Amino acid sequence: MATLVRVVETGSFSAAARQLNVGQPAVSKTIAQLEGRLQVSLLIRSTHGLTPTEAGLRFYERAKAALREADEAELAARGAGAGLSGCLRVSAATTFARLYILPLLPRFLDDHPDLEIDVILDDRVIDLIAxxxxxxxRMGNLPDSAAVARKLATGGRSVFATPNYLARAGEPESPADLAVHETIIYSQLTDVWSFTREGAEASVTVHGRIRVNAAEGLRAAVLADMGLTIGSDWMFGPELADGRIRRLLTDWSLPPIDLWAVFPAGRMASAKARAFASFVAAALDEVYSQPA
Structure with missing residues (x-):
C-alpha cells in the first residue's frame, strides 16, 4: 500500500523508488504483485507518466487513510506522540534554515533520539508531494490557497545597508531617496517598494545593477558594501546584532512577512511534521521573535 501511494503521488516508479530508498525494479515488481493479487489494473502507463485507474484511485484513497491510521495508532501506543521515529523530510529557504533552523536541530533530535531529519534547502517553492x-x-504569501498551512511567526521587514556603503553613498532620509541609491534587487520581489508612516503611504521604484534570485546572494552582495536592499529582519539578524548591518528609514514601515509551516495538500500532517512545526514556532518565539 505504501508503495502504491508513493507511485500515485509522485507519478513515476523512479521518483517513488527514490523516496522509498529502493530500486525502481522493486517498485515495479511490488505494483505488479499488488495488481495480480487484486486481479485489477491500478495504474495507466503512458509516455506522460503514471495515473491511477478508477480502481487504482479508490484503492489509493483507502490505502492512504489506512497508512495514516496505522501511523497514528503506533504513535498513540507509544504515548502522546513521544518517541517519534523514522525520517522527517523538511524543506526551507537556504538562508533562513542556515541561520535559524539548522542550529535548532540538535535540541529537537535530542528530544527524539529515534528520529532522522532530511533537510532540503531551496529558495524555490517546490512540489511537496513530488x-x-x-x-x-515558507515565507510570505502562500501561492496555493488549497495548501494546509500553519502560521509559525511574523517578522519585520526593513531596508538594510552596511556602514561602509552609507559612508560612501550617504544615508537615505526618505523613501524617495532610495531611487538614487544602488540597490541589490531580489528577483522574487517587485522593484517597487511601498512604505507607510502615520497613515501616509510612499512608493519608490528602485534601481540596481545587481539582481539575485537567492537570499544568500543578496546577503553576500550587501555585506560586500555593494548597495542597500530590502528584506526580512531575520535575513540579517546576526549582522544587526554586531553592527555590520544597519537598519534604515526606521520611522517608516514595510509590510511584515509571515513564516508558515506548509503540509502536503490532501494528506493529514504526520505527527512528526506537527511536532517539528510546534518546536520551530516555540523556538522562534523564544529566541528570534525580536531581532536586534
Whole structure:
C-alpha cells in the first residue's frame, strides 16, 4: 500500500523508488504483485507518466487513510506522540534554515533520539508531494490557497545597508531617496517598494545593477558594501546584532512577512511534521521573535 501511494503521488516508479530508498525494479515488481493479487489494473502507463485507474484511485484513497491510521495508532501506543521515529523530510529557504533552523536541530533530535531529519534547502517553492516533503517552511504569501498551512511567526521587514556603503553613498532620509541609491534587487520581489508612516503611504521604484534570485546572494552582495536592499529582519539578524548591518528609514514601515509551516495538500500532517512545526514556532518565539 505504501508503495502504491508513493507511485500515485509522485507519478513515476523512479521518483517513488527514490523516496522509498529502493530500486525502481522493486517498485515495479511490488505494483505488479499488488495488481495480480487484486486481479485489477491500478495504474495507466503512458509516455506522460503514471495515473491511477478508477480502481487504482479508490484503492489509493483507502490505502492512504489506512497508512495514516496505522501511523497514528503506533504513535498513540507509544504515548502522546513521544518517541517519534523514522525520517522527517523538511524543506526551507537556504538562508533562513542556515541561520535559524539548522542550529535548532540538535535540541529537537535530542528530544527524539529515534528520529532522522532530511533537510532540503531551496529558495524555490517546490512540489511537496513530488519531493516527498513532510513539512515546508515558507515565507510570505502562500501561492496555493488549497495548501494546509500553519502560521509559525511574523517578522519585520526593513531596508538594510552596511556602514561602509552609507559612508560612501550617504544615508537615505526618505523613501524617495532610495531611487538614487544602488540597490541589490531580489528577483522574487517587485522593484517597487511601498512604505507607510502615520497613515501616509510612499512608493519608490528602485534601481540596481545587481539582481539575485537567492537570499544568500543578496546577503553576500550587501555585506560586500555593494548597495542597500530590502528584506526580512531575520535575513540579517546576526549582522544587526554586531553592527555590520544597519537598519534604515526606521520611522517608516514595510509590510511584515509571515513564516508558515506548509503540509502536503490532501494528506493529514504526520505527527512528526506537527511536532517539528510546534518546536520551530516555540523556538522562534523564544529566541528570534525580536531581532536586534
Amino acid at each position: 519531493e516527498g516533503i513532510d513539512v515546508s517552511l
